[in-house]
Amino acid sequence: MPEHDVDPGRSAFDDLGPDSPETLEWRRVHPITPLVRGWAVVGAAVVILGQQSLEGGPRGGLLALVSSEYWWTLLAALAAVALVGWGYSALAWRMTTFAVGAETVHLRRGILFRQQRHARLDRLQSVDIRQPLVARFFGLCELTLETAGGTDSGVAIGFLKGADADELRAELLARAAGLKVGGTRQVADAAQAPSDAVIDGAVPEGTEQVAAAQDAGQSVQPVRAASLEAPQVPVLTVxxxxxxxxxxxxxxxxxxxxxxxxxxxxxxxxxxxxxxxxxxxxxxxxxxxxxxxxxxEFDFRVAISPDGVRLRHGMLETRSQTIPPGRVQAVRLVQSLLWRDRDWWRVQVNVAGYGGESEEKNSVLLPVGTREEALTVLSLVLPDLGVDEPRRVLDAGLDGDSRAESAYVTAPRRTRILDPVAWRRNGFTVTGRALLLRRGRVVKVLDVVPHERTQSLAVSQGPWQRRLGVASFQVHSTEGPVHPEVPHLEASDAALLMTEQARRARTARAAAGPERWMERQGE
Known part of the structure; x- marks a missing residue:
């Protein structure tokens, strides 16, 4: 590798091109943040002290200790823990700063061990606003950016005032879409500028339109990031x-x-x-x-906006999620036996960056809804299935269990030995835009994977499957609740599907739009 001279006074993080730390505006989170975070330490201390007092204290437990002459020791211990907790949180707040660049978001934190994280905006998968119960009393929110880097690849910025968090989310989504915002953001006078010069109050990457407007004598004014907040249209409420x-x-x-x-x-x-x-x-x-x-999942609301699908839910902790267009890797529609008479369905998704502890909370697109609502939500993340009669194909995936259906390639009859209950439902179909896999009878499952989101493919065959000449087919997606697969297909069907799906995935990725979805093709 070629060697480069590095200034010993600079760190490796300082050579970041247009987002060099020297050119960024570093900001701190809200000064009340230590108080909000310190409560977790105090609460844990109360639980531990209470447990220790009940197990090892004098006869009568905690009440006897409080009523004894040593009651002040308990208060002193709690006060000491609170001071240490809030002191550490205050020092952590002092060492935490963040900045928004043209291409990345930067976060610096750490007391003993300094850490600097970067989130590329062109790989942004979702933007969430989380408001825990204690933070709600102060009107504060935590902004979380999930990127396509697997578990723990996101950047959490908190806590911020609610209005500041909304403004920052709008700015990040605009930058991720390919719009020039921030300090260099300018907008031509809408009354005089060309019709394509203004896109939701900002201009695409590059300043040609602004320069043309200035050359023509048109006024160019700076615009606040709040003006980039895209309007939303409510879709449904659970x-x-x-x-x-x-x-x-x-x-x-x-x-x-x-x-x-x-x-x-x-x-x-x-x-x-x-x-x-x-x-x-x-x-x-x-x-x-x-x-x-x-x-x-309390008060679950779904809305659609130009910057993606917006979800809002939660009772004790409120979450506002924004999933940009095309970021959903796989979708699952599932129905348990107890929901069958109401025809209720649950819709879950895989989004790159989600997983681990956040998987269950953040991967639900619809907690429970009618069939019409489930298909409506599916259409928000995959508007076009690439087939003439999408409803017929989807209904066959949700309800169908007969080999006579020409839309789905199903498991052969001899597999009833391996799966006597659901063998008729095991099958798949391919449309112009997605692969649909169905399985299960007690719990019905329909997995939908856009071709361009196919990560890898696998065909597995156990000893009994080899004897029967069948195999199971899997699509490997990003980490999440959706694991697309269909068991016990004809071995030749599974092998052909693997070959053809790999070809479709390559073709779809080559024809996919830019990561920054507001950039025009060819620019």
Whole structure:
């Protein structure tokens, strides 16, 4: 590799082209941030001290300790922990700065070990605004940028005032779309400028239009980033009654009720009440999952805007997500047996950058909805299936279970030995824009993968499958809840699908639009 002279007074992060730190405007998050983050330390301390007091304190537990002459030691311990927690948070706030460049977002943080993170805007997958319960009292939000780099590849900027977070999100989405904003952003007078000179209050990358407007004597004025906030059109809202009913009808709720019934029966038969305490962790785990499901998907709203699909939900912690166009890697429509009579469906997505702890919260496009609502949400992320009768193809994927359907290539009859319940539903079809994979009867699943989002393909064959001449086909997507696959296909069908899908994926990626979707082709 060629060697370059490096100024010893500069770091490797300083050689970043147009986004050099020397040319960036570094900003701090809101000064109340230490107070918001410090509460987590104080809350953890209260729980730990309470547990220790109950287990090792004097007779009578925590109440006896509080009423004793040493009550002040408990308060002193809490005060010391609070001071340390808030002091550390204040120092962390002092060492945290962020900046928005023409192509990347930068975040500097760390006390003992300094860390600088960069998020490329042309690889931006989604922009989320998170508002925890404590932050809500101060009107603060945390902005999270998820990029196409897998788990923990995002950049979290927090906390900011709500209006500042909205303004920053609008600016980032505009830059990610290919619009010139920020310090160099200028807009020609709309009354005199050409019709294509203004795009939502900004101009595309490059300043040719601004220069032409100035040469023609037209006025050019700076515009605030707030003017870039794209209007949104509400699509649907999930009613609270339906959400509660869906949670009650979930497998987790049924499992919890059966477990509780079994505990009661065992307690009556054995006469031992200790079985209740032994089963308490499992009950709390299932109950916590149901509670998080209900509070996390509370007041779920879906809207569409020029900068992508917007989702808003949450009771204790409010989340506002914006998924830019074309960033969804795969979509799953799933229906459990208990939802069958209502024809309810749940829609989940894979988005690059989501995963890990955020997978369940951020990967839901519709928690529960009718078939019409599920297909409407699907059309927001994949407007064109590339087929003349998309509804017929989708209905066959959601309901169909017959080999007589010409739209889907299904598993052969001999696979009923391997899958006696759902073998008729296992199948796939290909449209001009996507690959559709269906499976399951007790829990119906339809996976939709745009051709250009195909990561890799695989065909697997176990010993019994080899004996029957069948194989399973998988599409490898980014990390998330959607794992597209279809089991027990004819081996020749699976091999042909793998070859043809690889060719379709290459062709679709070559014809795909720019990562910055507002840039015009050919510029």
């Amino acid at each position: 009613p609270l009654g339906r959400l509660i009913a869906s949670v009650v009808r979930s497998g987790a709720m049924i499992t919890l009720l059966l477990w509780a019934l079994g505990v009661v029966v065992v307690m009556i038969v054995t006469g031992e009440f200790a079985v209740i305490s032994a089963s308490l962790p499992a009950v709390l785990g299932a109950g916590g999952y149901l509670f998080n499901r209900l509070t996390g």
